[in-house]
Amino acid sequence: MAATPVVELKQITKRFPGIVANDSISIKLQKGEIHALLGENGAGKSTLMNILFGLYQPDEGHIEVNGEAVAIDSPNKAIELGIGMVHQHFKLVQSFSVTENIILGMEPSKGGIQIDYKTATEKVKKLSDQYGFRIDPNAKIEDISVGMQQRVEILKTLYRGADILIFDEPTAVLTPQEISELIEIMRKLVAEGKSIILITHKLKEIMSVSDTVTIIRRGKVIDTVKTSETSPFELAEKMVGRNVSFKVDKKPAEPGEKVIEVKDVSVKNKEGITLLDGMTFDVRRGEIVGVAGVDGNGQTQIIEALSGLRKIDSGSIVLNGKEIGNHTPRQISESGVGHIPEDRHKHGLVLDFSVSENMVLESYYKEPYTKRGFLNFRAINDLAKRLVDAFDVRTPSIQTKARSLSGGNQQKAIIAREINKNPDFLIAAQPTRGLDVGAIEFVQTQLIQQRDQGKAVLLVSFELDEILNVSDRIIVVYEGKVIGEVRPEETNDQELGLMMAGSRQGGTKA
Amino acid sequence: MNKFLKWFASDSFIVSLAAIVMGLLLGAVVMMIGGYNPITAYGALISRVFGDWYGFGEALREMTPLVLTGLAVAFAFRAGMFNIGAEGQVLMGMTGASLIGIKLTGLPALIHAPLAIIAGALFGGLWAALAGYIKAKRGVNEVITTIMLNWTALFLCNYIVRTFLLMPGNQRSVEIQPSASISIDWLSQMMGNARVHWGILLAMLASTFFYYFLWKTKQGFELRAVGSNPEAARYAGINVSKNIMKAMFISGVFAGLAGAFETLGVFHYQSVYSSLPGYGFNGIAVALLGMTHPFGVLAGAGLFGSLTYGSAGMSFDAGVPPEIIQIVIGSIIFFIAAQGIVRFILKPVYKRKKEKVL
Numbered sequence: 082m083a084a085t086p087v088v089e090l091k092q093i094t095k096r097f098p099g100i101v102a103n104d105s106i107s108i109k110l111q112k113g114e115i116h117a118l119l120g121e122n123g124a125g126k127s128t129l130m131n132i133l134f135g136l137y138q139p140d141e142g143h144i145e146v147n148g149e150a151v152a153i154d155s156p157n158k159a160i161e162l163g164i165g166m167v168h169q170h171f172k173l174v175q176s177f178s179v180t181e182n183i184i185l186g187m188e189p190s191k192g193g194i195q196i197d198y199k200t201a202t203e204k205v206k207k208l209s210d211q212y213g214f215r216i217d218p219n220a221k222i223e224d225i226s227v228g229m230q231q232r233v234e235i236l237k238t239l240y241r242g243a244d245i246l247i248f249d250e251p252t253a254v255l256t257p258q259e260i261s262e263l264i265e266i267m268r269k270l271v272a273e274g275k276s277i278i279l280i281t282h283k284l285k286e287i288m289s290v291s292d293t294v295t296i297i298r299r300g301k302v303i304d305t306v307k308t309s310e311t312s313p314f315e316l317a318e319k320m321v322g323r324n325v326s327f328k329v330d331k332k333p334a335e336p337g338e339k340v341i342e343v344k345d346v347s348v349k350n351k352e353g354i355t356l357l358d359g360m361t362f363d364v365r366r367g368e369i370v371g372v373a374g375v376d377g378n379g380q381t382q383i384i385e386a387l388s389g390l391r392k393i394d395s396g397s398i399v400l401n402g403k404e405i406g407n408h409t410p411r412q413i414s415e416s417g418v419g420h421i422p423e424d425r426h427k428h429g430l431v432l433d434f435s436v437s438e439n440m441v442l443e444s445y446y447k448e449p450y451t452k453r454g455f456l457n458f459r460a461i462n463d464l465a466k467r468l469v470d471a472f473d474v475r476t477p478s479i480q481t482k483a484r485s486l487s488g489g490n491q492q493k494a495i496i497a498r499e500i501n502k503n504p505d506f507l508i509a510a511q512p513t514r515g516l517d518v519g520a521i522e523f524v525q526t527q528l529i530q531q532r533d534q535g536k537a538v539l540l541v542s543f544e545l546d547e548i549l550n551v552s553d554r555i556i557v558v559y560e561g562k563v564i565g566e567v568r569p570e571e572t573n574d575q576e577l578g579l580m581m582a583g584s585r586q587g588g589t590k591a
Numbered sequence: 592m593n594k595f596l597k598w599f600a601s602d603s604f605i606v607s608l609a610a611i612v613m614g615l616l617l618g619a620v621v622m623m624i625g626g627y628n629p630i631t632a633y634g635a636l637i638s639r640v641f642g643d644w645y646g647f648g649e650a651l652r653e654m655t656p657l658v659l660t661g662l663a664v665a666f667a668f669r670a671g672m673f674n675i676g677a678e679g680q681v682l683m684g685m686t687g688a689s690l691i692g693i694k695l696t697g698l699p700a701l702i703h704a705p706l707a708i709i710a711g712a713l714f715g716g717l718w719a720a721l722a723g724y725i726k727a728k729r730g731v732n733e734v735i736t737t738i739m740l741n742w743t744a745l746f747l748c749n750y751i752v753r754t755f756l757l758m759p760g761n762q763r764s765v766e767i768q769p770s771a772s773i774s775i776d777w778l779s780q781m782m783g784n785a786r787v788h789w790g791i792l793l794a795m796l797a798s799t800f801f802y803y804f805l806w807k808t809k810q811g812f813e814l815r816a817v818g819s820n821p822e823a824a825r826y827a828g829i830n831v832s833k834n835i836m837k838a839m840f841i842s843g844v845f846a847g848l849a850g851a852f853e854t855l856g857v858f859h860y861q862s863v864y865s866s867l868p869g870y871g872f873n874g875i876a877v878a879l880l881g882m883t884h885p886f887g888v889l890a891g892a893g894l895f896g897s898l899t900y901g902s903a904g905m906s907f908d909a910g911v912p913p914e915i916i917q918i919v920i921g922s923i924i925f926f927i928a929a930q931g932i933v934r935f936i937l938k939p940v941y942k943r944k945k946e947k948v949l
Contacts, residue, residue, distance in 0.1 A: 390826060411828030420826070428826040433819040442816065442827040451809040 085148040087112045087276045088133070088164070088245055092142035095128055102128040104300040105142065110245065115267060115277045117291035117308070119284075119320055121517040122487040123475075125300040126280045130247050133278075134166045135159040146245075162245075165238025169250040171230050175223040180205050182222060183237050208239050212269050228259035235266070246270065247278045252286055253515050256376060256543070264290045282320070282517040284313040296320050321519040331529045334553035337366030340537035341387070341506050346396035346406070348382050348561075356382045358561035359396065364506065364537040369528060371552025371569070372541040375581050379561035380541050381423060384510050387539075388420045389413040400506060414443055419504030421495055423511045423541070425488075429495040432484040436476050437465035439483050440498050464501075472497035473523070489520035496527055507531055510541045525551050545574045559583045603882060609933050611894065614923030621918050622911060632911040639904020640897045646904070648778075648785025652857060654896030656681065658794040659849035660874025661892050662801050663719075663842045665883040667733075669805055670838030671818035676722060676737025677846040678871030679744030680715035682864070684850025686748045687714030689861040692767030692854065693756050703770040708793075708851050715847015716840045718744060723839025727832035733839070741867055749863045762863040773856045788856025790848070797845060801885035804841075814838050846871060879924050895920060 086109040095103040102125045110116050120126045131137045133144065135153040143150050146162050153159050159166075173182050180202045189197045205218040214232045222230060231251060238246055248267070252260045267277055267290055279291060287294055288308060296303040296319040303319045318324055341364045348357040357379045364370045374380055385391035387398060389410035398406040405413050414420075422428035430439050441450050441461050449460040465479040474493045476486055483491060492512065499507065509528055513521040528551060532538050542548050548555055549569045557565040557580040565580045619629035640650045660677040667674035674680075688711035695703060722736040756764035773789040805811040816824040817834040825831050849870055854861050877895050881887030902916035926933050 388826070389828075409828065409830075410826060414828050422826060427820075427822045429823065431816050431820040431823050434816070438812070442823070445812050446809050454810070455808050456812055 084111060086110055086145075087147060088278075089145040089148075090129070090133065090142070091145065093129065093132060093139045093144070094141035095125075095132060095137060095139050101300050103132070103139070106297070106300070106302050107142075108295050108302070108305070110276050110278060111293075112276055113271050113274055114292040115271055115279055115290055117279045117281060117287045117294045118297060119282060119287060119294055119316060120297035121282060121320060121519055122489045124297045124320075126297055127249065129297070130166070130249060130278065130280060133159070134164060134247065160241050160243070163243055164245045164247065165241060165243025166247045167231065167234045167238060167249065167251060169253060171234050173222045173230060173233060176221065178219050178221055179216060179225075179233050179236075180218040182233055183218075183240050187241070205236060205240065208236055212239070212266060212273070214266065226259070227254050228256070228262065231255070231259075231263065232266070235270075244274070245276050245278070247280070249280045250282075250515075251279070252281065252283060257545075260286070284316055284518065287316065288313055298322055317518050320517070329525050329529065329550045331551075332533070334368040334532065336368040336553070337535065339363045340366050340401060341539070342397075342399040343383070343387070344397045344399070346383070346386060346398060347394050348386060348391060349394055356561055357386065357393070360558070360561060360563055361396075362556050362563050362566075364539050366505075366537055367532055367535050368553040369532050369538040369540055369551055371548040371555045372539065372558055373545065373548045373555055373577050373581055374558035376543060378558045378581075380510075380558060382561070383558075384420070384423065384508055384541060387413075387508055388418060388422075411443075414502070417505040419499035419502050419507040421492075421499050421507070421509045421512050423514075425491055425495055430483045430491060433482060435480045436469065436474065436483055436486070436494060437462050437479040439494060440465040440468055440479075440501075442498065443502065468494075468497040468501055472500075472527075489516045492516060492520065492524065496524060500527065500531065504536065506537045506539070508539045508541070511543065512540070513542070513544065513547060521547075545577055549574065549577070557581055605937070606930055606933050607880075607882070607887070607890075607927060609937055610926035610930075611923050613926050613933065613936070614919050617922045618915060618919035622915060625911075625915070627909065627911045627915075632905050632909040632915075635904045635908035635911075636898070636901035636916075639901045639908070642904075643783065644781065645783035645785045646900075648782035648787045650897050650900040651791050652786050652788070653900040654892045655788075655791050655794045655856075656849035656853055656870050657873055657877050657892035657896050658889055659797060659845045659852070660870050661877030661881060661888040662794075662797055662874075662885060663845035663849070663871070664874045664878035665881065665885065665888050666801060666805070666845060667719075667838055667842040668878060668883045669818050670814045670834065670842075671821065672723075672726070672733050672835070672838060672842075674719065674722075674737055674839065674842050674846075675734055675875070676719060676740050676744075676871065677842075677849075677874045678867050678869070679737070679741035680718050680843045680846035681850035681853070681868070681870040682741075682744045682748045683718040683843075684711035684715035684847030685854045685861050686751050686850075687711040687847065688771075688851035688854045689752070689756055689764055689767065692771035693765060695771075696768055698768075698770055700770040700772075703768065704773050704789075704855065707767070707771045707855055708773070708848065711851025711854070712844045712847045715850060716844035719843025719846065720836050720840040723836040726839075727835040741871070745864060745867055748861075752861050752863050756861065758860070764861040767855060767859050771855055772859060773852065774859075786857050788852060790852030790856045793848065793852070795889065797848065798885040798889050801845075801888075805885075810837070846874070849874075876920065876924055880927060882927065894923075 088110040090106060090108045093103050093106045106129055118126050128137065132139050135155045135158050138154065144153060151162060180198065183205055184201045189201055191197045202218045209216045214236060216229060216232050251263060255263060271277060281287060291308045293305060294308055294311065294316060295305040296316065298320060343360055343362050345359045345361055346357050347355065347359055349355050360379060360383055372380060382391060386393045389408050393406050397404055400416055400418065405416055426432060431442065441464065444450060449457055451457060462479060469476060469479055472493050474497060475490050512524050516524065528538055528540065540552055552569055555567050555569055556563045622629040622632055639646050641647060660681060663677040663680065664674050688707045691707040691710040718740060722733050722740055725731045725736050726733045752764045758765045775787050775789060778787050779785060805815060813829050813834050816829055817831050821831050873895065877888055877891045880891030880895060898916050898920055902913035905911045906913045
C-alpha cells in the first residue's frame with residue numbers, strides 16, 4: 082500500500098433533508114485496480130459517485146486525486162481530472178452516429194467552423210481497436226445493440242482522456258453474453274493502466290472481475306476486503322446485514338388441476354412477422370412454471386396476450402375452464418389473473434401518483450375505494466397502509482410519489498398490489514430485475530408462498546439461476562414456440578442454455 | 592384554515608408570486624427605457640381596475656372567458672393532452688348559445704338561459720371530443736387536429752351566423768331573446784353599466800368542479816392515470832381511448848361555456864369574425880400562469896384579465912402604449928415556466944428561511 086491511490090475519498094458526508102446519504106465514507110482506489118462498490122438500492126453508492134463526478138458537493142470531507150486535494154464542483158472539472166462516468170441510463174442521441182455522440186460537446190473543428198469528422202472518426206476507431214470494442218464509428222446509435230451503446234458510453238469517457246472510470250450498474254441492461262464481453266473489456270482497461278470503480282449489487286460479477294470490494298450499508302462503509310479473500314456469502318451478509326440464503330427454501334410442489342391452458346396461440350405484429358407461433362403450455366394449481374429463453378423469443382408477447390394487452394390471432398387461452406383470449410385487461414384481471422409486469426415504470430406504476438393511489442390502480446373503481454363515484458380516500462389509505470406494512474415497502478409515507486421510491490420498493494409495492502388481488506393465476510415477469518439480494522429473496526419467497534397457497538404462478542425471467550431455483554417445471558421458448566420442458570432438478574444451466582439457443586432435448590436442432 | 596395558510600407558504604405559491612413581481616419589474620424596465628414612468632403607468636393600471644365599480648365589473652367580465660379557456664387547456668393537459676383548440680371550441684360555444692338564444696322563443700328565462708348555456712357547452716364539448724376521437728381511434732396528434740379545427744370552427748360559425756342568424760346589413764347576428772340573457776341587470780346598473788353576468792359565478796364553480804372531479808372522483812382518477820402514464824393505465828384495465836375522448840369533451844365544455852357566456856352575458860349577439868378572436872390562445876397563457884391547477888387558473892385569469900383590461904387605463908392616463916402589458920404578461924409566463932431562474936434569484940431568501948427552521 083505504498084503507492085499513492087489515484088483517488089482517495091476522505092470522510093465524505095452528505096446529508097439530504099431527513100437522511101444521511103453518506104456518513105463519513107472513506108475509499109482508496111489504487112492504480113490499475115477494479116474496486117467494486119457493493120450495497121443495496123438506496124445504500125448511498127450513487128450519491129457517493131455523484132460527489133466524485135462533481136454533481137453533488139459533500140457536506141464534510143474531501144477528495145484527493147493522485148495525492149492532491151481537489152474540489153470537484155462540476156462534471157467538467159471531474160473530466161478535467163481524468164474521471165469519467167459510464168451511466169446506468171445511457172446519455173446518447175439516438176439519431177446520431179457513434180462518432181457524433183462521442184465528440185458531442187467537444188467537437189474538433191477545422192478552422193473553428195467545420196467539424197473535423199475525419200480526425201474524430203480515426204481517433205474513435207483507434208481507441209475502439211486498442212481496447213477491443215469492435216465498434217463501427219459510423220453506425221447510428223438506434224441501429225446498434227444495448228451492449229454496443231454501452232461501449233459508446235465507455236469510449237466517450239476514454240475519448241475525453243479518463244483514467245478513472247466509474248461504472249454505475251453497468252450490467253443491469255445487458256444479456257449474459259454481453260456481460261461476459263463487458264468483463265473482458267474492463268480487464269483490458271485496467272491492463273492498460275486505467276482504474277475502475279464498479280457500482281453494483283450483483284455478487285457474481287464482483288467475484289469474477291473486481292480486486293477489492295467496499296461494502297456500503299445505509300450510508301456507511303461496513304468493510305473493505307480483497308475479493309480473493311472473501312466469498313459471496315460473506316459479501317451478501319455484510320451488504321444486507323443478516324444471513325442470506327442463496328438456495329431458495331421450498332417444499333416439493335403439489336400440482337393440482339390446470340388453472341391456465343394456452344393452446345396454439347399465435348400472434349403476428351403489424352408487419353406480419355410471427356411473434357408467437359402456436360405456443361402451447363399450461364400451469365397447474367400449486368406450481369411455478371418457469372419460462373426460460375433468450376430475450377425476444379416471444380416472452381413479452383405471451384405475457385401481453387395473457388394479460389389482455391395484445392390481441393391473439395389464433396389459438397385459445399383458457400382460465401379455470403373459461404376462454405379469456407382477447408378479453409380486455411380489466412375482464413382478465415377480474416377473472417383472477419395477477420400480473421407483475423416486466424417494465425415496472427412503463428406498466429406497473431404511475432410514477433407521479435402516490436404510493437397509495439398506485440395501490441388501487443386496478444381496484445379503484447370497486448367498493449369500498451369508490452363510493453357513489455367519489456374516491457374513498459380513507460379506505461384507499463387504509464389499504465395502502467396495510468400493504469406497505471405487510472410487504473415492507475419502505476417509503477416515507479403512503480402519500481409519497483412512487484417515483485421517489487427505490488426500485489426494490491417500487492417492485493414490492495407492485496407485488497403487494499397484485500398479491501392482494503388474490504389471483505388464481507399470477508404472472509411474474511422479470512420480477513427481480515435490478516433488485517438487490519435482500520429484495521430478490523423477498524420477491525422469490527413471495528412467489529413460493531403464492532404457490533403454496535394453491536395459486537398457479539408463471540415466472541418469466543432472464544436469470545437462469547432464478548428459473549432453476551424457483552420453478553417447479555421449466556418450459557423453454559424459442560422463436561415463439563415452446564421447444565422443450567424440463568424439471569429443474571434434472572437439468573443444469575448448460576443444458577438450458579443449449580435449449581434456449583434452439584436445440585431440442587436430446588441435442589437435435591430445432 | 593391551517594391548510595389554507597400552508598398553501599400560501601408553499602413553494603409553488605412563492606415561486607409564482609416571485610415570477611409575477613419579476614415580470615412587473617421587467618415591464619418597468621422596458622417602460623423606463625421607452626422614457627415612461629412605470630409608477631404612474633402601473634398606478635393608472637391599478638386605478639383602472641380597482642378605481643371604480645365600472646372598471647372592476649368590466650375587469651371581471653374580461654376575466655370570465657379567460658378562467659374558462661384556462662380551465663379547458665389545463666384540464667386537457669392534466670389528462671396528457673395539449674388542447675390548442677379552445678379557440679374553436681369557444682366559437683362553437685358562442686354559436687350553440689346563439690342558435691338556442693335566438694331561435695327558441697316563448698320560453699321563461701329560467702329555462703331558456705340554462706338551455707342556451709347547455710347548448711353552448713355541448714357544442715364546445717363535442718367539437719373538442721372530435722379531436723379526441725381522432726386521436727383515440729386514429730392516433731392523430733391532438734395539437735394538429737385542434738389547430739385545424741380552430742379554422743374549421745371559424746368558418747363554420749360564420750356560415751351559420753350569416754345563413755341563419757344574420758341581422759341584415761350587418762356583420763353580426765340579430766340580438767338573442769331577452770329570456771336567454773344572463774346579464775345581471777341590477778348589478779350592472781349598480782356598477783355603472785359594467786357588463787357583469789352570471790357566467791362569472793359559473794366560471795368559479797367550474798374551477799371547483801375541475802378540482803373535485805379530477806382529484807376526488809373515480810373518473811378523475813382514470814383521467815389522471817391516463818394523463819401521466821397511458822401504458823400503465825391500459826395495463827390497469829382503464830379504457831384509454833374512452834378517457835382521451837372524455838377528457839377532450841370536458842375540456843371543450845369549459846371552452847364552450849366561455850363562448851356561451853360571451854354571447855349570452857356580454858354581447859347578446861354573435862359577430863362574424865374575420866379572424867380567430869384569441870380567447871383560446873389566451874387560455875393557454877392562463878393555464879400556464881396557473882400551473883394547470885384549477886385554482887391557479889382562477890388566479891392566473893385574474894392577473895391576466897386585470898393586466899389586459901387595466902392596460903387601456905395605462906394608455907389613457909399615462910400615455911404608455913398598452914402593448915407593453917404584453918411584455919409584462921409574456922415575461923411572467925416566462926418566469927413561471929423557467930422556475931430555475933426564479934429559484935436562483937430566491938436562493939438567498941430560502942437559505943435564511945431554512946436556517947431559521949434549524
